[in-house]
Amino acid sequence: MKFSDVPGLDDVKTLLTEAVASNHTAHAQLFLGVEGSLNLPMALAYANYLHCENKGEHDACGTCAACYKNAKFIHPDTHFVFPLSNVKNDKDEERFKAEITKSWRAFLTEQPFGNLDDWTNYYGGEDKAAAISREGSREIIKTLALKSFESKYKVMIIWQPELMHPSAANGILKILEEPPPLTYFILVSNASERLLPTIISRTQIVTVPLLEDKEIESLLIKKHGVEEERAGKVAQLADGNLNLALRLLEKPDDNNTQRFIEWMRACFGKKYIVLVNFADEYHALDKLSQRNMLSYAMNMIRETLLHLSGANTINRTRGEELRFVQDFSKVMTVSKAEKSFTLMNDASYHLERNGSAKMIFLDLSLKLSRALTTN
Known part of the structure; x- marks a missing residue:
């Protein structure tokens, strides 16, 4: 090498x-x-x-x-x-x-x-x-x-x-x-x-630091023939981890963007039946997809926090994601974003230790619903 x-x-x-x-x-x-x-x-x-x-x-x-x-x-x-x-x-x-x-x-x-x-x-x-x-x-x-x-x-x-x-x-x-x-x-x-x-x-x-998103995105496009839009999404999910990015390429697109948007709307609307159904769907995913979903959710909370702070120059979202972050920021506060990130990070910790995915996700959803709707 x-x-x-x-x-x-x-x-x-x-x-x-x-x-x-x-x-x-x-x-x-x-x-x-x-x-x-x-x-x-x-x-x-x-x-x-x-x-x-x-x-x-x-x-x-x-x-x-x-x-x-x-x-x-x-x-x-x-x-x-x-x-x-x-x-x-x-x-x-x-x-x-x-x-x-x-x-x-x-x-x-x-x-x-x-x-x-x-x-x-x-x-x-x-x-x-x-x-x-x-x-x-x-x-x-x-x-x-x-x-x-x-x-x-x-x-x-x-x-x-x-x-x-x-x-x-x-x-x-x-x-x-x-x-x-x-x-x-x-x-x-x-x-x-x-x-x-x-x-x-x-x-x-x-x-030896992690790679930049643009470095992973460029490699996926040039060496693996990945379309620019998907390469950008994979690079964002991988968060500097090239090995993870290559593993994500082997899987079909999880469409985490739409899944996250619908999840947040259900949490805000206190649609508990919908959240129970989401927990069932989450449980049916494989381990990598479960981890990726939580990782993506934490990234989106981070992007929302950056938007709230006016740090748009380092915001990594684009297209549909950017539009959602802009709308999401209107109903979010820094304290809510911090609380949401902590809850997601705790859920990821328990998931890594082989807790029940269904129970972890449902518990997370209920806590998020409470955190996002409490002033």
């Missing part, structure tokens, strides 16, 4: 390439980003750039032997540590390692923007908590004790280090602080608050 394969994030790319050019690359870096950020693809592109034999000012060449191997994730001097659940059924440890490594490379090739859930589903570890075991730290130390095979550098990418067993996390502290010469650690995390402070203190943090 090259930097050009990672959309947007030009500031981060420049930071990394300039550090290499000036020979000021930190030996341990923490690529930090929230769920949905492209910190893993960025780490892969960075490792490729380090190994590239004919690197340019802004990117790897893409044609040398090192780039060819990195494109298939088989470069002998790029090493990976990643979380696994307890799926080891093969008594032959070496054969198991070979199989899981093969699966990892295939996953990176097929789903370069995938997340932890995608990975566990890919290798068959669903419904089991994934973690980096105590043996993982020993494997890191053992691997990096060897000389590099082809490249000047050795690169160790640790994905989701927050899922390390405490013993494993403590086990890498010394080598993280004093790695072998020309060895680089790249830790790729979505939750720095779950990392040991002693690990954070030994790394240089590289913040």
Whole structure:
């Protein structure tokens, strides 16, 4: 993977390439980003750039032997540590390692923007908590004790280090602080608050932000042939998460705009029978559609709040959505918008923890009806 394969994030790319050019690359870096950020693809592109034999000012060449191997994730001097659940059924440890490594490379090739859930589903570890075991730290130390095979550098990418067993996390502290010469650690995390402070203190943090709506929209139009109107809606729903945007493309249009408008009208009109029917329809949706509906609703409340505040320059709505926000703002107040957002966010929290979708949505609807109609 090259930097050009990672959309947007030009500031981060420049930071990394300039550090290499000036020979000021930190030996341990923490690529930090929230769920949905492209910190893993960025780490892969960075490792490729380090190994590239004919690197340019802004990117790897893409044609040398090192780039060819990195494109298939088989470069002998790029090493990976990643979380696994307890799926080891093969008594032959070496054969198991070979199989899981093969699966990892295939996953990176097929789903370069995938997340932890995608990975566990890919290798068959669903419904089991994934973690980096105590043996993982020993494997890191053992691997990096060897000389590099082809490249000047050795690169160790640790994905989701927050899922390390405490013993494993403590086990890498010394080598993280004093790695072998020309060895680089790249830790790729979505939750720095779950990392040991002693690990954070030994790394240089590289913040990888979410993509802008326009960057996702442009990619969907140019690379996936999506119509502009749908690309805009998907980008807004994805809220910077490219992986989510690509998953949304696989689903038919949920028509959340019309559903949200009718829902809000029923809440304002205290049409309780209609709200009960809405709860039944919501319950019939799949999990992703349920989450998307609440996410879309929270986005619309946010847009309404922006309109109320006069911050129209950063408003993301258009067409039918914009007209509704303008009308909705006439009967909304800042306090009502704040209360509505909090209720929706709480409902999303309970939904993520496998609460009954029907009960959650009906309870939310009744509370929204009360909040929106109380002065």
